[in-house]
Amino acid sequence: MTALRIGVCGNGTVGGGTIEMLQSRAALLEARAGCPVVLTRVGARRDRDDCPVQDVPVERDLLAVARADDVDVVVECIGGTTLARELTELALNNGKAVVTANKALIAEHGNELLALAEAKGVSLLFEAAVAGGIPILKALRDGMAGNHVSGVSGIINGTGNFILTEMESGKRAFDDVLAQAQELGYAEADPSFDIDGIDAAHKLTILASMAFAMPLDFASVHCEGIGTVTPEDIQFAGELGYRIKHLGIARSSEQGVELRVHPTLLPNDALLANVDGVLNAVRLEGDCAGPTVYSGAGAGRLPTASAVVADIIDIARAGGNVVSSLGVPVASLEPVTSLAMSEVRCPWYLRLKAQDKPGVMSRLASCLGAEGISIEALIQKPPVGNDETVSVVVLTNAAREGDLRRAMAAIGSMDEVSDAPHGIRVDSP
Amino acid sequence: MTALRIGVCGNGTVGGGTIEMLQSRAALLEARAGCPVVLTRVGARRDRDDCPVQDVPVERDLLAVARADDVDVVVECIGGTTLARELTELALNNGKAVVTANKALIAEHGNELLALAEAKGVSLLFEAAVAGGIPILKALRDGMAGNHVSGVSGIINGTGNFILTEMESGKRAFDDVLAQAQELGYAEADPSFDIDGIDAAHKLTILASMAFAMPLDFASVHCEGIGTVTPEDIQFAGELGYRIKHLGIARSSEQGVELRVHPTLLPNDALLANVDGVLNAVRLEGDCAGPTVYSGAGAGRLPTASAVVADIIDIARAGGNVVSSLGVPVASLEPVTSLAMSEVRCPWYLRLKAQDKPGVMSRLASCLGAEGISIEALIQKPPVGNDETVSVVVLTNAAREGDLRRAMAAIGSMDEVSDAPHGIRVDSP
Numbered sequence: 063m064t065a066l067r068i069g070v071c072g073n074g075t076v077g078g079g080t081i082e083m084l085q086s087r088a089a090l091l092e093a094r095a096g097c098p099v100v101l102t103r104v105g106a107r108r109d110r111d112d113c114p115v116q117d118v119p120v121e122r123d124l125l126a127v128a129r130a131d132d133v134d135v136v137v138e139c140i141g142g143t144t145l146a147r148e149l150t151e152l153a154l155n156n157g158k159a160v161v162t163a164n165k166a167l168i169a170e171h172g173n174e175l176l177a178l179a180e181a182k183g184v185s186l187l188f189e190a191a192v193a194g195g196i197p198i199l200k201a202l203r204d205g206m207a208g209n210h211v212s213g214v215s216g217i218i219n220g221t222g223n224f225i226l227t228e229m230e231s232g233k234r235a236f237d238d239v240l241a242q243a244q245e246l247g248y249a250e251a252d253p254s255f256d257i258d259g260i261d262a263a264h265k266l267t268i269l270a271s272m273a274f275a276m277p278l279d280f281a282s283v284h285c286e287g288i289g290t291v292t293p294e295d296i297q298f299a300g301e302l303g304y305r306i307k308h309l310g311i312a313r314s315s316e317q318g319v320e321l322r323v324h325p326t327l328l329p330n331d332a333l334l335a336n337v338d339g340v341l342n343a344v345r346l347e348g349d350c351a352g353p354t355v356y357s358g359a360g361a362g363r364l365p366t367a368s369a370v371v372a373d374i375i376d377i378a379r380a381g382g383n384v385v386s387s388l389g390v391p392v393a394s395l396e397p398v399t400s401l402a403m404s405e406v407r408c409p410w411y412l413r414l415k416a417q418d419k420p421g422v423m424s425r426l427a428s429c430l431g432a433e434g435i436s437i438e439a440l441i442q443k444p445p446v447g448n449d450e451t452v453s454v455v456v457l458t459n460a461a462r463e464g465d466l467r468r469a470m471a472a473i474g475s476m477d478e479v480s481d482a483p484h485g486i487r488v489d490s491p
Numbered sequence: 492m493t494a495l496r497i498g499v500c501g502n503g504t505v506g507g508g509t510i511e512m513l514q515s516r517a518a519l520l521e522a523r524a525g526c527p528v529v530l531t532r533v534g535a536r537r538d539r540d541d542c543p544v545q546d547v548p549v550e551r552d553l554l555a556v557a558r559a560d561d562v563d564v565v566v567e568c569i570g571g572t573t574l575a576r577e578l579t580e581l582a583l584n585n586g587k588a589v590v591t592a593n594k595a596l597i598a599e600h601g602n603e604l605l606a607l608a609e610a611k612g613v614s615l616l617f618e619a620a621v622a623g624g625i626p627i628l629k630a631l632r633d634g635m636a637g638n639h640v641s642g643v644s645g646i647i648n649g650t651g652n653f654i655l656t657e658m659e660s661g662k663r664a665f666d667d668v669l670a671q672a673q674e675l676g677y678a679e680a681d682p683s684f685d686i687d688g689i690d691a692a693h694k695l696t697i698l699a700s701m702a703f704a705m706p707l708d709f710a711s712v713h714c715e716g717i718g719t720v721t722p723e724d725i726q727f728a729g730e731l732g733y734r735i736k737h738l739g740i741a742r743s744s745e746q747g748v749e750l751r752v753h754p755t756l757l758p759n760d761a762l763l764a765n766v767d768g769v770l771n772a773v774r775l776e777g778d779c780a781g782p783t784v785y786s787g788a789g790a791g792r793l794p795t796a797s798a799v800v801a802d803i804i805d806i807a808r809a810g811g812n813v814v815s816s817l818g819v820p821v822a823s824l825e826p827v828t829s830l831a832m833s834e835v836r837c838p839w840y841l842r843l844k845a846q847d848k849p850g851v852m853s854r855l856a857s858c859l860g861a862e863g864i865s866i867e868a869l870i871q872k873p874p875v876g877n878d879e880t881v882s883v884v885v886l887t888n889a890a891r892e893g894d895l896r897r898a899m900a901a902i903g904s905m906d907e908v909s910d911a912p913h914g915i916r917v918d919s920p
Contacts, residue, residue: 336765351624355785368637383810
């Protein structure tokens with residue numbers, strides 16, 4: 063059998079893990095792939111002590127890997143969207159398959175890259191780009207292949223989930239836990255990609271494209287971070303039977319497709335609500351399979367490399383055939399109507415400070431009632447010390463977001479209410 | 492593109508669901524498969540009102556489907572291991588691919604059938620045989636392809652999980668809930684396959700074969716049912732921070748492979764512990780991916796059909812190539828040493844009745860200590876009414892089962908203990 067020859071570009075976390083896997087288990091990979099899987103080139107600007115490379119030429123010019131005659135599959139683990147894009151295009155143009163862990167690259171430039179791969183008749187796979195070691199893209203593409211998928215939701219950023227979990231268990235503030243996450247190496251020095259939800263939005267873009275057979279549409283993702291969640295929110299949510307998670311949610315209905323990333327209240331007994339720490343989990347809603355949930359390590363050296371290697375084996379098993387990236391040809395992807403956030407319907411959690419006077423609750427309920435929004439639960443906390451205001455927490459029934467925003471504005475302008483209410487969406491799948 | 496022509500044998504739950512899916516979504520299946528997927532034959536001894544068949548010849552002789560010139564893939568949904576085996580062999584011998592949901596067939600005759608399929612150069616797939624709508628076999632075969640898998644454990648019988656869940660939530664006895672499960676159609680008139688663990692053992696056999704690249708070895712599965720679990724056990728387990736689930740567990744170590752199905756205490760915070768009702772869930776332990784958990788509907792008409800159709804699409808996408816059943820060639824499967832249950836190590840929960848006298852606890856602890864078993868927790872319940880005996884619950888640290896059995900015998904022969912202790916294994920993955 064002809065060997066499948068691999069060139070890995072990047073020797074950081076994912077690249078290093080991939081190199082380690084390829085060099086440590088040749089027999090297992092050959093048995094599973096049906097042919098030898100051989101690392102023939104590494105592209106790295108500098109050597110790293112934590113990534114020893116045995117008997118393989120290391121190119122300082124990463125693009126050389128995409129030109130090398132002895133490489134069939136280029137593994138792109140350099141990150142970013144500039145050189146990574148150039149490398150990927152060069153490899154595809156040279157007739158090489160590409161495996162990448164780069165969610166930004168696929169979410170932002172995937173349509174062009176997928177079309178190029180298809181035109182060149184080579185595979186472009188990116189299981190590692192979403193939810194690390196969880197084979198969620200294969201589950202969507204292969205396991206759910208016979209289903210109309212109506213929804214995908216998930217905890218797809220481990221850093222954010224770690225922070226929310228620690229805020230809850232330690233009753234600690236966001237900034238405090240973020241500093242700890244940075245010390246532990248879970249969060250970057252510039253943590254905005256994780257905590258503002260950009261990283262999750264990239265992943266959701268990919269999941270939605272596969273779930274709904276739509277082009278990658280990162281620009282349509284509504285994205286909110288977790289920086290506004292307070293320990294009080296977590297506590298009040300708990301009293302109502304909910305936990306707060308940072309979710310990516312993609313839903314398809316006759317009205318259009320919703321793509322949104324935001325903090326979300328989930329009922330305690332939802333499987334996603336019980337996924338803690340740096341773990342990831344994704345829930346798929348198929349019309350025949352029903353809901354299925356997938357959880358595991360969403361990041362890390364070897365979990366992510368596990369996904370890269372699974373893609374390499376996919377390519378090996380297909381022999382000379384192209385492995386479909388999304389399960390359908392790129393040309394068949396159909397643009398969909400993106401639902402405006404004002405049209406999205408869900409229950410809401412609202413928290414506000416109000417003066418402790420008779421009639422306030424009634425006026426508050428009227429503001430919601432005027433927009434046709436009914437109240438599922440209402441908690442009024444007793445004033446603390448000499449504070450003359452009380453915290454009020456409201457859980458609404460499902461409401462159109464445009465209506466809810468108007469009600470929130472009306473509540474915020476009540477004399478007895480100091481600031482605009484703080485709102486968090488609720489998901490009860 | 493040449494159409495892939497499907498013959499479905501059996502029009503009951505799974506066959507009916509498959510026929511429904513094939514006839515209701517031709518465009519979706521063609522897009523995902525890359526070619527038309529067409530139902531060309533149905534094999535059914537009699538028509539059923541809940542399974543309308545449109546414009547397709549129905550054969551009363553099921554074997555005729557395996558002989559038909561216009562069938563490329565035979566879907567075996569007739570159940571049992573006699574005619575189903577004959578049908579499968581005939582189809583494979585005639586060069587047709589086979590997709591089956593029949594766990595007994597694969598667990599008991601899979602080695603011969605897989606060898607036959609390989610010899611004939613056709614695919615034999617059975618995603619639907621394990622955990623219904625959850626694509627767990629594809630996750631193992633494809634998603635974990637780069638991993639050494641050391642363990643698979645799961646809730647793989649929905650009937651049993653429904654019964655345990657209801658016993659817990661309603662504080663009801665086993666027989667009572669079983670009768671309800673039969674009324675609801677979750678349990679068969681003869682429920683022994685489900686509640687004695689045979690069904691789970693079939694599924695575990697398949698999971699283990701794929702996880703450890705070993706031949707199917709149903710005979711080596713140690714199998715215990717849930718009929719011995721009492722409401723007291725569930726309550727005491729809860730007090731200790733555990734829930735009781737009927738698990739299939741397969742583990743591989745240097746000592747050998749453990750294959751076992753039995754009631755199991757799981758810590759409350761384990762993801763599997765929070766899978767309730769008729770849901771299934773499976774946990775895979777890969778050396779690189781780490782633990783991943785997959786949950787969803789483990790049975791039912793459309794969830795199971797979803798898995799059948801996913802296998803059909805797998806075959807279509809492979810063009811003329813064979814889709815590997817286990818991810819490695821059958822000839823490469825290596826028999827493994829099966830670990831005797833006496834050698835299996837795990838913590839244990841023990842429950843017994845003892846006279847309420849001084850010194851009893853100390854003698855009980857001595858029986859365990861004599862076998863080198865230490866105690867993690869011990870609860871003594873106060874006597875109820877005029878009862879002179881108390882219930883005692885012990886949680887041990889991990890112990891070799893042979894040692895534990897000797898300690899249980901010694902405890903059972905104590906003067907102050909009325910019956911042999913009742914023991915349940917604990918899993919804390």
